[in-house]
Amino acid sequence: MDNNLLSLFVRSIFIDNMIFAFFLGMCSYLAVSKNVKTAVGLGLAVTFVLVVTLPVNYLLQTKVLAPDAISEGVDLSFLSFILFIAVIAGIVQLVEMVVERYAPALYASLGIFLPLIAVNCAIMGASLFMQQRIEMDPTNTQAIKNVTDALVYALGSGIGWLLAIVGLAAIREKMAYSDVPAPLKGLGITFITVGLMAMAFMCFSGLKI
């Protein structure tokens, strides 16, 4: 594996973690992290949608939206929000149909959250961060230069998200037996837990890769 790809991959899991560094996809993160099994399901679904959408959005950005991409003097970059969200919504619809057909148990347990992946900030956020990184200087290790980079970034971000949600779900399963002050029960203590996990993940920001 190319050294640069590896560093992009590790970076997007640990240092630029979707949850702990950018708070992307918080809503479903908090709502679905009550038990490990559902958390794994949602994490995998998010990873899958990321891996499919980011390369598509990468091609869209470089071949259609970027200045002078379609023809000389045409700059469509202001359309990026609408097109990205349309691609995401379409692909989520597709994934929903596939999961409903082949894994009905998972479909039932994910419930409303599967269609809501479309409005999960993690997917849109990753697309927008990718858009920023395309414009970066190619020597920068964070830059995304081709479809493979986009794919690796998507995979890394997805795995980072999966890791975060499974970790939180495991902690919350154990926490059900602890004696938490009444006003902090549920949401409050979950926020504090995520905050502490985020502090732990800050250690990775010292990594030089």
Next chain:
Amino acid sequence: MAKKNKETFLNPIGINNPVTVQVLGICSALAVTAKLEPAIVMGISVTIIVAFANVIISLMRNTIPNRIRIIVQLVVVAALVTVVSEVLKAFAYDVSVQLSVYVGLIITNCILMGRLEAFAMQNGPWESFLDGVGNGLGYAKILVIVGFVRELLGSGTLLGFKVLPQCFYEAGYLNNGLMLMPPMALIILACIIWVQRSRNKDLQEK
């Protein structure tokens, strides 16, 4: 009717806050609050977008086919966000750089979809407008509180002006750099929830 409208407007600001009670729109509430200024700009942008998206969807609610309503809602919201983002780039460039991708992420802010689905699809334009403004302000309120605490303790400034007198620093006071890091946003929000729920026992979870 007037009383009901007032409730629609005031409830989300106080007792039924979108961030701390309905748990919507957490992502951006945490990410843009390291300083007060972007927090305020974000709050205003979201208020405007929720209000107008609510009005537009409420006007179209009887003509949208049920199966594709999410896509229609997303397109309306994305169009509004594009307008706001271009306006910010034109008139407040510095703030729009600080907000970076989080302006675009207003599209996927759960407050929008939540309010559109739960309110605008059933109610008339004027009620929806009030509901949108109320929820936007409720969201802005939390952002401003978190932004205020983080900027004051993290860099000793408010809106970029120094508020802590120099003698504090001479006496050995240090800015808490951790406040500017992501984890503290979560913990401050947890404290807000804590205070709100100890004052209002109905909100406590079993």
